[in-house]
Amino acid sequence: MPRKTNPQNGPLYQQFFEQSDDVMAHINKQGIILDLNERAETLSGYKKKELVGKRISRLFVGFTSKSLALFAANFARRMAGKKVEPYEVEARSKSGQRLFFSVNAIVLKDEKGKKTGELAVLHDITSRKDAEDKLKAIFKSIPIPAYLWKKAGNDFILIDFNEAAVKITKGGISKFMGIKASELFRGTTIANKLKGAYQEKASRTVETLYSFRTTGKKLWLNVKYAFIEPDLMLVLTENIDPQKRSAQELSNSENRYRELINRMSNGVAVYEANKNGTDFIFKDFNRAAEKIDNISKEELLGKSVKKVFPGVVKMGLFDVFQKVWKTGRPISHPVTLYKDQRLAGWRENFVYKLPTGEIVAIYQDRTGEKQAEMALRESEEQFRSLAEGMPDGVLVGIDGKNMWVNQAFADILGYTRKELAGMRADQIVAPESLPEVIKNMKARQAGKDVASKYEIAVFTRSGERKFVEVSATRTFFEGKFGSLVIARDITTRKQREQLNENLIRDVSHSLKSPIAILEMSIDLLNKGITSTDLSLIKKSAVMIEGNTKRISKDVDNIMGLYSLTQRPSEPAREEIFISEIIEDILKDEKFDMEKNNVIAYVDIGKDAESLFFNKKEIKMLLYNILDNSIKFTKNGTITIKVASTDNSIVMSFIDTGIGIKPQILHKVYDTFYREDAAYAGTGLGLSICKAVVDRNKGKILVSSEGRGKGTEVILTLPKN
């Protein structure tokens, strides 16, 4: 049915006006409806005639007040010549149906260009609004906290949030409605992320550890930034804290573990078995390992151990890998030389299997130690060969035990080297020297300097006492600190020193006694002269004579011994008649023989009358033997027998004197030199005898059956 339209409008306009899907209303300057299209009737539920001449607000009874105000304001602005963007209004139809419109308008003018009113175009957006509402409901009710931000200049403003957001912020979010993102998220990257996602017009998901302003709680959130046309950003924050935390902790502990391994001074290599354990592939390699093997982790990850370290098979480590991998039991691989074309070094490995199946090798570079050890061994070898050839005794002792001795050392002590090894110092060193030895040993072990040379007494295997000059230093032998001892046998020197000492003592004693008596005899003589006691004068004169002779004899002896020891050249020999010599001596000893009441018997056998000898020496020899006999015999006899054998003259001197205790006898006999016979005054005489006999390749034997049973001296002298 044809509709009556505004007569001002032409037929084309009429057609457009009537057939439009949008509501169209012709309004005059006062907002009075002049015309309406069919669509307006349909949606509003009112007839055209009911509305024309009425105010536009009547078009939809249910225009909300907000919508009406908006409509009025925009109409006024348009009439004032301002541009107005489309805007939305809400209304209700006559039947009460909710309607939404997007409002636009065309300003109408007369021929003179004067504004007469407008043509309002209301585009029905109710269905879109419904969808929006549904979305909003979803937004509000989803259990994931959601926030809606609206672009505002260079920033965003919070325009909405849902129940879940209220819950998670414990209501705090309500206070932030309308807040700027840059303000709310100050100090975080969130505002930037919002902006970024907005610019890309895309959505992005970021895991963030977020610290809530309202509760102070920190949570791991999976934050989704979604762009919504035209200017909105939907931010969904899913709480992933529990998973994230455990994952984070796992990763932390993994990092810590990795850091630990990296910081280890031992090399650590992790392998994965390949091709059923016929090869092993690098899975990890720590810094120490990189340093030890001079290779970077990147160079070998994922590669076969055989390819990177071709020497591993020959070294035996590859077998160890296979064994560990098969059995699951850890194996220590001792210090072994690893060698390939790239590098060589000594390695000590410990290999075990992880529960996850990988093989771990923990290893150390032992090259330095090994080289030092080898150098040490080499120096030890050198030491041994050097020490072997040394004429002095060499001993290496650790903790008071002999570790090693050379042949010369064994020779000094009369032990075999085998016997000496493992023997302790106290088994060799004489008790009086032991404290010094131990003290020095301990000082050396404590790294102190001790006197480098000192003399000690030792016992040989046969119990003989020897003197040894020891120089010792601290040494390192077979991995331990000990003493390196160089020992020189100074027994002979010591004996000579002792001899000299004894000699001086004997000489002075043997001179002192007669001189003392001489002095006292002179006192006696003076007393006799003063008291004109002739018998006292005679007595003292005899004593003066006898002791003067004795002193003279002793001096002869001393000089004789001196010449014997200091001038060892061949003595001049002549034919000596033994009986003559003995007679001379007995004549000289007459005084002592009478004093001690000793009688001498002399028996010279056939062919024993004479021998070739140095006269001085034979006199000294026989004098000292006889002098001793006379000195130690009281009221007894001395029997002198001289006999001849093929090559020798044998003389025996048997007295009935005090004799010698058997236990002292052997000492006296083999210790002429050093036995302390000081008080007996015998040292000098016996020293002379021994010196003469030795010089002439003869023998002297002193024997006694014991105390009080006399002494026998047998003298054997070669004829030529």
Added chain:
Amino acid sequence: MGKTRSILIVEDDKEMQEIYKDMFKGKEAQYKVSFESNAEEALNTIDKNIFDVIILDIIMTPMPGDSFFVHLRTVKKQQTPVLVVSVLDEDMLRNMKEINHIQFLQKPINEEELFKNIEDVIQKFGTK
């Protein structure tokens, strides 16, 4: 004084014995002197007799004076004062000093010295 001192002289040298005899000549009222020329025999003598002082030589055979002295003090447990008369000086007899009641006199000696020392050693160590 007044009391007669009983003295044992242990000296193996006959001449020294003679010299002692001359020194004690004319002093029989004050000193009763016995001689032993062997230290071992002297040890028997001191078992049977009590002496106020023992004059001891050191260089003797077969038993030296110092052995006699040690024996006297440790085995016989006798504290008789001992006057050691020897050519050896005191320093050489150091170990004897450690055992008490002893005095040293070095040869040669004269009468004056001898009697002064005899009285001295009895004063110091003798039983009054």
